[in-house]
Amino acid sequence: MRVLLTLVLFISSVLIPTSLCVSFSYNQQNLWTGVCNAGNTGRQSPINIVLADVVQSPSLTPLVFNSEWDSTNTVGTFSNTGHNIQYDLNSTSPDITTVTPIGTYKFLQFHMHWGNQTGVGSEHLINGEQSEVEIHFVHQKVGASTAGNMFGVVGVFADVGDIPMTGIWQQLNASNVPAVDDVILSDGIRFTDLLPSNRDYYYYEGGLTTPPCTEAVQFFLLKNRITVPSAYLARLRSIDQNDGPGAINYRDIQSLNGRVVMGSGSNMVYASCISVLLFAVLSLQLVFFV
Numbered sequence: 322m323r324v325l326l327t328l329v330l331f332i333s334s335v336l337i338p339t340s341l342c343v344s345f346s347y348n349q350q351n352l353w354t355g356v357c358n359a360g361n362t363g364r365q366s367p368i369n370i371v372l373a374d375v376v377q378s379p380s381l382t383p384l385v386f387n388s389e390w391d392s393t394n395t396v397g398t399f400s401n402t403g404h405n406i407q408y409d410l411n412s413t414s415p416d417i418t419t420v421t422p423i424g425t426y427k428f429l430q431f432h433m434h435w436g437n438q439t440g441v442g443s444e445h446l447i448n449g450e451q452s453e454v455e456i457h458f459v460h461q462k463v464g465a466s467t468a469g470n471m472f473g474v475v476g477v478f479a480d481v482g483d484i485p486m487t488g489i490w491q492q493l494n495a496s497n498v499p500a501v502d503d504v505i506l507s508d509g510i511r512f513t514d515l516l517p518s519n520r521d522y523y524y525y526e527g528g529l530t531t532p533p534c535t536e537a538v539q540f541f542l543l544k545n546r547i548t549v550p551s552a553y554l555a556r557l558r559s560i561d562q563n564d565g566p567g568a569i570n571y572r573d574i575q576s577l578n579g580r581v582v583m584g585s586g587s588n589m590v591y592a593s594c595i596s597v598l599l600f601a602v603l604s605l606q607l608v609f610f611v
């Protein structure tokens with residue numbers, strides 16, 4: 322037990338710094354293969370989620386977001402990492418936690434993935450299609466006992482829309498860090514403003530989507546999307562990154578390798594198929610027995 326704990330502590334202490342120190346370019350993802358294949362057991366991310374293959378599971382209970390998700394007591398910093406604008410929660414901030422069917426996770430940071438033109442941006446695809454933005458709320462599992470479930474990511478997809486850049490978007494716009502390595506202190510972000518009201522999700526086991534691509538992430542991708550104002554999307558695209566302004570920061574799709582994506586909540590397509598089937602069976606019985 323103690324050996325295991327030491328191992329976990331060791332792994333977690335090397336994992337986070339390493340992921341920050343590996344230099345990489347989104348324009349040359351072929352060069353990632355060396356470092357990313359080192360620990361590749363076939364659960365890389367992101368993936369294309371084919372809705373017809375999603376297995377609805379009653380064991381996937383709703384995610385429980387603690388009250389700090391909905392408060393403005395939060396304190397954190399935005400930094401331009403050269404690949405992203407990343408918000409890190411300060412240690413002085415109240416804990417933000419998310420309870421999932423496989424354990425409790427503590428929020429560490431969030432960042433976004435976007436593209437350089439219409440129709441690209443998100444890392445995960447739904448039925449082969451990208452949305453314009455994918456927000457990743459990165460968490461660390463409380464008491465994680467194996468390296469494979471060290472992190473949990475709640476993902477939110479956003480489609481672009483002609484809505485005003487007010488509220489949370491204005492706050493984020495004010496916190497966009499112009500130059501690589503710059504840091505801006507920011508408080509009062511209410512994270513529920515970045516969540517859709519219905520939080521049904523897809524769940525699968527994957528890995529970090531940046532080198533070293535460590536296979537230690539449980540993904541909870543919300544089915545329902547939010548809308549990102551076109552002015553904020555334009556602002557994201559103007560941010561100076563290592564690959565220059567207008568660069569993309571999403572990774573190519575990885576093989577599913579037999580993994581099953583599960584779904585929580587309702588699945589309207591699936592439900593209506595069943596009722597059509599039931600109706601057909603009932604009609605047949607009527608034909609036979611009436």
Ligand SMILES: *[C@@H]1O[C@H](CO)[C@@H](O)[C@H](O)[C@H]1NC(C)=O
Nearest residue numbers: 396397398411412413414506
């Ligand atoms: C947030 O953290 C930074 C560095 O970790 C620290 O300098 C700053 O004082 C903290 N801010 C607050 C309001 O606690």
Ligand SMILES: *[C@@H]1O[C@H](CO)[C@@H](O)[C@H](O)[C@H]1NC(C)=O
Nearest residue numbers: 348436437438439567568569
């Ligand atoms: C976006 O990037 C792709 C390459 O990743 C390039 O082919 C395309 O021309 C770019 N689009 C714009 C609008 O710059």
Ligand SMILES: *[C@@H]1O[C@H](CO)[C@@H](O)[C@H](O)[C@H]1NC(C)=O
Nearest residue numbers: 486487491492494495552556
């Ligand atoms: C967004 O930020 C830019 C740069 O700081 C600023 O010029 C612009 O007025 C901001 N827009 C809104 C709606 O706050």
Ligand SMILES: [Zn+2]
Nearest residue numbers: 432434457530
């Ligand atoms: Zn991410």
